[in-house]
Amino acid sequence: MDSRSTYSLSVLAPLNDGFGEPRTEVIARLKEFILSFQIDGVYIYRDQIRDNVLVRRYYCDVDIAHLISYSEELAHKLSTDPSGTIPLFETALRQCTQRIVYPQKPDVDLPQHQLMLHSSIDHISIRDLTADNVSALVRIPGIVIGASTLSSKATALAIQCRNCQHTEKLGIEGGFQGVSLPRICGRKKVPGQDEGDKCPLDPYFVVHEESQFQDQQIIKLQEAPDQVPVGELPRHILISADRYLANRVVPGSRCTVMGVYSIYQQNKNNKASAVAIRNPYLRAVGITTDVDHGTGSNTTHFTEEEIQEFEELSRSPDLYEKLARSIAPSIYGNADIKKAIACLLMGGSKKILPDGMKLRGDINVLLLGDPGTAKSQLLKFVEKVAPIAIYTSGKGSSAAGLTASVQRDVQSREFYLEGGAMVLADGGVVCIDEFDKMRDEDRVAIHEAMEQQTISIAKAGITTILNARTSVLAAANPIFGRYDDLKSPGENIDFQTTILSRFDMIFIVRDDHNQKRDETIARHVMGIHMGNGANNVSAEDQITPDIPVEKMKRYITFCKSRCAPRLSKEATEKLSSHFVTIRAQTARHERGANMKSSIPITIRQLEAIIRITESLAKLTLSPIADESHVDEAIRLFLASTMDAVTHERSAYNTSGMGAGGGNTDLMAEVGKLEEELRKRLPIGWSASLAKLKGEFCAGRGYSEAALGRCLGIMQRRESIRMRGGGGVVWRCGV
Numbered sequence: 001m002d003s004r005s006t007y008s009l010s011v012l013a014p015l016n017d018g019f020g021e022p023r024t025e026v027i028a029r030l031k032e033f034i035l036s037f038q039i040d041g042v043y044i045y046r047d048q049i050r051d052n053v054l055v056r057r058y059y060c061d062v063d064i065a066h067l068i069s070y071s072e073e074l075a076h077k078l079s080t081d082p083s084g085t086i087p088l089f090e091t092a093l094r095q096c097t098q099r100i101v102y103p104q105k106p107d108v109d110l111p112q113h114q115l116m117l118h119s120s121i122d123h124i125s126i127r128d129l130t131a132d133n134v135s136a137l138v139r140i141p142g143i144v145i146g147a148s149t150l151s152s153k154a155t156a157l158a159i160q161c162r163n164c165q166h167t168e169k170l171g172i173e174g175g176f177q178g179v180s181l182p183r184i185c186g187r188k189k190v191p192g193q194d195e196g197d198k199c200p201l202d203p204y205f206v207v208h209e210e211s212q213f214q215d216q217q218i219i220k221l222q223e224a225p226d227q228v229p230v231g232e233l234p235r236h237i238l239i240s241a242d243r244y245l246a247n248r249v250v251p252g253s254r255c256t257v258m259g260v261y262s263i264y265q266q267n268k269n270n271k272a273s274a275v276a277i278r279n280p281y282l283r284a285v286g287i288t289t290d291v292d293h294g295t296g297s298n299t300t301h302f303t304e305e306e307i308q309e310f311e312e313l314s315r316s317p318d319l320y321e322k323l324a325r326s327i328a329p330s331i332y333g334n335a336d337i338k339k340a341i342a343c344l345l346m347g348g349s350k351k352i353l354p355d356g357m358k359l360r361g362d363i364n365v366l367l368l369g370d371p372g373t374a375k376s377q378l379l380k381f382v383e384k385v386a387p388i389a390i391y392t393s394g395k396g397s398s399a400a401g402l403t404a405s406v407q408r409d410v411q412s413r414e415f416y417l418e419g420g421a422m423v424l425a426d427g428g429v430v431c432i433d434e435f436d437k438m439r440d441e442d443r444v445a446i447h448e449a450m451e452q453q454t455i456s457i458a459k460a461g462i463t464t465i466l467n468a469r470t471s472v473l474a475a476a477n478p479i480f481g482r483y484d485d486l487k488s489p490g491e492n493i494d495f496q497t498t499i500l501s502r503f504d505m506i507f508i509v510r511d512d513h514n515q516k517r518d519e520t521i522a523r524h525v526m527g528i529h530m531g532n533g534a535n536n537v538s539a540e541d542q543i544t545p546d547i548p549v550e551k552m553k554r555y556i557t558f559c560k561s562r563c564a565p566r567l568s569k570e571a572t573e574k575l576s577s578h579f580v581t582i583r584a585q586t587a588r589h590e591r592g593a594n595m596k597s598s599i600p601i602t603i604r605q606l607e608a609i610i611r612i613t614e615s616l617a618k619l620t621l622s623p624i625a626d627e628s629h630v631d632e633a634i635r636l637f638l639a640s641t642m643d644a645v646t647h648e649r650s651a652y653n654t655s656g657m658g659a660g661g662g663n664t665d666l667m668a669e670v671g672k673l674e675e676e677l678r679k680r681l682p683i684g685w686s687a688s689l690a691k692l693k694g695e696f697c698a699g700r701g702y703s704e705a706a707l708g709r710c711l712g713i714m715q716r717r718e719s720i721r722m723r724g725g726g727g728v729v730w731r732c733g734v
Helices: 023-036 044-054 064-070 072-080 082-100 304-314 319-326 335-346 375-385 440-444 447-451 515-530 549-562 569-593 603-619 627-652 663-680 689-699 704-716
Strands: 059-063 114-118 137-147 151-161 167-171 204-206 212-222 236-242 254-264 279-289 365-369 389-393 404-408 415-419 429-433 454-459 462-467 471-476 505-509 686-688 720-723 728-731
Touching (some): 023 072, 059 064, 072 137, 082 114, 304 549, 375 549, 569 603, 663 689, 686 689, 689 704
Parallel strands (some): 365 471, 429 471
Antiparallel strands (some): 212 236, 720 728
16 A cells, blocks of 8 residues: 555456366466476476467467476366366466567567467277267377368457447357357447437348458368277267467378367258257367378387387397298298288388489288188288288279278368378388289279379369378289199289389299198198197297287387488499399390290389398398398399299299290190190080090190190189099080
8 A cells, every 4th residue: 555556456256267266366377387387497388488489389389297297286177177278278378478578568469379288198089989078178099081271260250230330359269169140239328319220130240351360170080990899980070170280280190189079060050950969079289190200100109118128129130030930920831921021011211312202111012822822811910010001902992992082071062182091001001902803993093102102183173192101012813813833924913014013022822732731731720720839849830929919019110210221332232233133034034935024123123122121121220231131132032023023934844844845835835735625525525535645646746745734724724524534534614
């Protein structure tokens, strides 16, 4: 009272926020938290606000764990009543900015600030959200499948009366909540004014120039494919992201969204909808992207113990063999295929050249072979062990389902993109089963994704490029269902050269009839079904993996995030000279067979061997790939793709077939003989084998080897059957 300042006393009750505490006190406590919270002498939020405001970004990213350590009561208030507390927090941020950045300018006009939150509390999946979560703060993981264009949402509407020009401002909450204009003019009565000047009903119109707007984006978040229960459709939820949270994510991003679970009425014009039922959505207050695609997974997720354990594991001498044995241990054999899958899971090093050209680091593998050789089982295992993986079947996948589709928004009638399987698996593996059953136009859609690792879209006026940085693991059957040894690889494989050149390794998996091998596999399968497979002596029979699946998944993530090997000088020279040798060898085969190889050896295959070399070095966390890695990469390449290329000659080089005068001559002779046999034996007729030999071999000069080969081919195609202990040939089909 003695001081010369004006003395004031509050005569009205303070504004309570429902918790019995005045709002001004809550704002004061939040300001105190922002200004005074420190870790090891560093004022985190004070420095963050200063840094952001200096580049004209008016937001602050707060960790809820810090708020809990400062005041549990404030954190509880924020999580249980976010709609009431977040505006108070943003007011406190604005006042703090005034105090930190502009202490000498009390009248500076600062824009509205945005509060962003992040936390390490437990996730809630989209299918677990219930009515109890409405108006609460929740944290939901998922994958973005669609993102709308930016729109402007009004935060304050300026309205004016048509009759008396009376103006008002209406505040609007964020999210999808709409607003209704007042039906009656709010002008105050002036004493002595005539009642006849009353304004009519619905007098207001919006003055856009004086209204305030902010950016808003609608995001469609779907459950991650590995979290969806079997037989269920993946659920999705709409997310409203505004101001600085807009344009944070693109379709295909895996992220965790923190927000207020809210409700809105979808369509007021639809009279049939119930009045009391509302649709849920999420008003985002924080979006954190789980995967940084440049380096693999985020490195902050590893504990000190894990890092130490993984570094010890990388130094073990037989890690490569151990990792290969741990891939699908219940499947017998296939050692090279498992090693190739280990390389695919690791991947090579992605390179961005000075001119902006990108070279992919992901490895693509094709498994082509007989049914019953566990190709689909390998694909299912890879889906389980890869950090990011999507499994799809070729027959059930269209071009749009694999790449991207254009959808129309129900409310705004605008087109937006929804990513397909290859976009959603960005940074991981796509497993495509039944690759040969896909339509050709659908298979062509993934050409660009496999080499350039992008997907170009030009549909419905949308022209854009999406990222599809994925490895492709495909499984296919030969053209006749089973691999026909009597035909060349080009006749067995019904794929174009364009798609085959994009695969780094092509394995031909054959189901050979070998008694010893059949007995071993039968014993292995029986051991698995009896549950005592682990007691077998052989290392190949062991079904308990050396490295458990979860540990392997974490180790792959660790390697991809920590290591990007480069080739040593010696390794480079060895690779280049070996590639020249492989090209010369292929040229000799093509000249010998007098036809082009169906599996090409191009510069892409040289890059494939480089990628395999880098993945082998990454497996042991080596920064430099040396000659030992090159030797194993070349061995793998020779055992897969080169084996398929040279298979054509080896298919014919069997004993007793030299009489035909060379492979090409023999097959030509077999073709002619088949035509004559069809004429000689109409359907339903039969003839003895000795009589046919006399007619064709002695009478017309064909070789016995050609006749035996021809009868074998027709028998496998079920055109003829052998009766009478193999002495009579009966024509039974076309």
